[in-house]
Amino acid sequence: MTNYNSMKKIILIMFFSFFIISNFNFVSFGQTSGQVPGASSGLNSDADLWRYIREGNKGNTQLGNELSAVMIQSEGDNWRSVRNGPLSRYGAYGIFGIIILLAWYYSYKGRIKISKGWSGETITRFKAIERFSHWLMAGSFIILALTGLNLLYGKFILLPILGPENFSTITIAGKYAHNFLSFAFMLGLGMSFVCWVSHNIPSKLDIEWLRQGGGLFDDSHPPARKFNAGQKIIFWAVMLGGFSISLSGWALMFPFETNMMSKTFGLLNMVGFNLSTDITTLQEQQLQQVWHAIVGLVLIVMIIAHIYIGSLGMQGAFDAMNSGEVDRNWAKEHHGLWVEEEDQKTKNADKKGNINQPAE
Numbered sequence: 001m002t003n004y005n006s007m008k009k010i011i012l013i014m015f016f017s018f019f020i021i022s023n024f025n026f027v028s029f030g031q032t033s034g035q036v037p038g039a040s041s042g043l044n045s046d047a048d049l050w051r052y053i054r055e056g057n058k059g060n061t062q063l064g065n066e067l068s069a070v071m072i073q074s075e076g077d078n079w080r081s082v083r084n085g086p087l088s089r090y091g092a093y094g095i096f097g098i099i100i101l102l103a104w105y106y107s108y109k110g111r112i113k114i115s116k117g118w119s120g121e122t123i124t125r126f127k128a129i130e131r132f133s134h135w136l137m138a139g140s141f142i143i144l145a146l147t148g149l150n151l152l153y154g155k156f157i158l159l160p161i162l163g164p165e166n167f168s169t170i171t172i173a174g175k176y177a178h179n180f181l182s183f184a185f186m187l188g189l190g191m192s193f194v195c196w197v198s199h200n201i202p203s204k205l206d207i208e209w210l211r212q213g214g215g216l217f218d219d220s221h222p223p224a225r226k227f228n229a230g231q232k233i234i235f236w237a238v239m240l241g242g243f244s245i246s247l248s249g250w251a252l253m254f255p256f257e258t259n260m261m262s263k264t265f266g267l268l269n270m271v272g273f274n275l276s277t278d279i280t281t282l283q284e285q286q287l288q289q290v291w292h293a294i295v296g297l298v299l300i301v302m303i304i305a306h307i308y309i310g311s312l313g314m315q316g317a318f319d320a321m322n323s324g325e326v327d328r329n330w331a332k333e334h335h336g337l338w339v340e341e342e343d344q345k346t347k348n349a350d351k352k353g354n355i356n357q358p359a360e
């Protein structure tokens with residue numbers, strides 16, 4: 001009987017020992033890969049739990065900030081791979097592509113000359129306020145473009161040349177320049193819009209200008225008023241792109257305060273898109289950054305072509321934005337209808353002046 005009781009005790013002790021050992025948390029002594037920390041999930045990886053976390057679901061936090069309740073934000077990986085992958089790659093293709101295209105065009109056509117040569121007589125093309133607006137917008141844009149390109153490509157191009165310390169100094173200074181000059185750009189953009197919008201309304205004449213390729217591949221001069229169709233395209237690209245890049249730049253400068261992306265997606269859904277408007281404030285920032293860079297790169301590519309044609313590419317063009325006075329022959333060849341309108345205005349003003357002159 002005594003033997004039977006002690007046997008019962010031994011079996012019970014063995015059973016409880018086995019129970020305790022099998023539930024003991026060895027992980028806290030030495031976690032190996034694939035195992036989950038903490039006692040609740042046992043020794044094996046809890047796929048559902050990690051999937052839930054990997055999908056960016058929120059847990060609880062006492063930090064009072066919804067972003068810190070998300071343990072893994074997987075969209076961050078997507079954002080980084082888009083930024084460092086296709087965005088940077090296609091941006092570089094675009095910039096090198098336009099430079100190669102312009103170099104080819106220059107070797108094929110040379111500088112576009114004034115066919116009839118300099119007339120020696122000038123006509124006022126842009127008033128001081130127009131030139132001020134242009135250079136405020138253009139000067140700030142060029143610095144914004146260079147400092148922005150440094151943020152995207154600097155670590156691949158400048159860092160190996162300058163070394164970490166110089167590169168860091170330049171990049172920090174560039175970041176401040178980028179932030180503050182954005183306001184100058186917005187002002188210049190708004191002023192240029194007011195100065196030129198009335199001359200940039202599309203008209204039937206533009207179709208003809210485009211049909212003739214703007215005379216870029218032959219020696220023709222399709223008729224144009226103050227701005228031809230090519231310039232109107234540049235104008236609207238700069239105005240709409242400039243406005244959009246200003247909004248996304250604003251969102252990046254004052255982070256987590258706007259929800260323009262989800263609002264834009266909502267509007268796009270009204271015209272047939274199917275985009276999720278349920279995006280977190282962090283995703284909002286990532287999307288704003290990608291959009292900011294895309295619009296910036298597209299504008300940079302267009303502006304390289306604009307700078308070429310406004311300086312090296314065409315004789316007599318730069319004067320328009322320098323002194324504001326252009327050669328009459330240049331004006332007649334490229335903006336013949338505008339010259340006629342200006343001459344008519346002068347005639348009308350002269351007539352008025354004569355009428356108001358007291359009789360002698």
Ligand code: HEM
Binds near residue numbers: 303317
């Ligand atoms: C060194 C740089 C630049 C040069 C030499 C330059 C030159 C010129 C010239 C000569 C014109 C007048 C063309 C005419 O008389 O018909 C012009 C117009 C204009 N520029 Fe620039 N520009 C430069 C940079 C920029 C930049 C960076 C922007 C915008 C961000 C810009 C936007 C415009 C716009 C919107 C117009 C009016 C439409 C047009 O002519 O295409 N420019 N520029």
